[in-house]
Amino acid sequence: MTAVDPVDELHELTRALRRNLARHAGRGAWAAPGGRPAKQPTKLEVIRAELGECTRCKLHETRKSIVFGVGDPDAPLMFVGEGPGEQEDKRGEPFVGPAGELLDKMIEAMGWTRESVYINNIVMCRPPGNRNPQPDEVGACTPFLEARIGAIAPRIIVALGRPAANTLLGTDAPISVLRGKFHDRNGVKVMPTFHPAYLLREPDKKRDTWADLKLVMAELERLGIQSPRG
Numbered sequence: 555m556t557a558v559d560p561v562d563e564l565h566e567l568t569r570a571l572r573r574n575l576a577r578h579a580g581r582g583a584w585a586a587p588g589g590r591p592a593k594q595p596t597k598l599e600v601i602r603a604e605l606g607e608c609t610r611c612k613l614h615e616t617r618k619s620i621v622f623g624v625g626d627p628d629a630p631l632m633f634v635g636e637g638p639g640e641q642e643d644k645r646g647e648p649f650v651g652p653a654g655e656l657l658d659k660m661i662e663a664m665g666w667t668r669e670s671v672y673i674n675n676i677v678m679c680r681p682p683g684n685r686n687p688q689p690d691e692v693g694a695c696t697p698f699l700e701a702r703i704g705a706i707a708p709r710i711i712v713a714l715g716r717p718a719a720n721t722l723l724g725t726d727a728p729i730s731v732l733r734g735k736f737h738d739r740n741g742v743k744v745m746p747t748f749h750p751a752y753l754l755r756e757p758d759k760k761r762d763t764w765a766d767l768k769l770v771m772a773e774l775e776r777l778g779i780q781s782p783r784g
């Protein structure tokens with residue numbers, strides 16, 4: 555079988571999303587009952603519709619839910635994790651288990667809220683047994699992550715854990731090497747730091763993580779972006 559080039563796939567997906575955005579813009583609406591004018595679909599709604607009941611990788615075989623992102627579609631600050639865990643798979647929402655509770659606390663300590671940032675993962679279906687996502691799974695799902703990043707256009711992305719940081723930055727360096735400084739990704743600043751699930755196992759690393767998040771807060775301030783809590 556011929557391997558599918560993920561770059562070709564991404565280009566094809568981008569073309570499809572553009573076609574759909576143009577089609578919906580031209581039609582002026584999604585289908586509206588009773589002929590009433592309906593609101594324009596948002597870019598994220600078009601991306602979700604394009605995803606459908608996705609079977610693009612083998613993770614679909616064991617998932618309960620496709621876990622799309624949540625939060626503000628115009629958020630200047632995005633968090634990207636690795637993939638849904640058991641609770642997330644059950645509830646269909648990212649970062650809602652114990653690691654999610656810790657992430658919420660981290661976000662609140664920064665002066666932001668879960669609703670005012672955007673939270674998502676590199677793969678949207680749970681890897682069985684919480685194993686790391688495999689390269690073919692990441693390759694199949696990241697075109698949709700790219701599409702979400704393009705739609706939301708965050709100024710800063712916090713990459714939570716090595717798989718997210720490696721995927722976003724195209725490297726295989728460990729998180730201990732990548733964290734603590736910004737990396738440029740096509741004009742978007744990426745701050746790798748430890749995943750909250752790792753912090754639950756290694757609470758000593760919370761100090762380093764907070765140092766990383768303080769750099770993010772300082773950069774947001776430098777960019778003139780105020781947190782909802784000022």
Ligand code: SF4
Binds near residue numbers: 611613620679
């Ligand atoms: Fe589709 Fe992504 Fe789920 Fe794979 S992980 S089946 S590519 S939504």
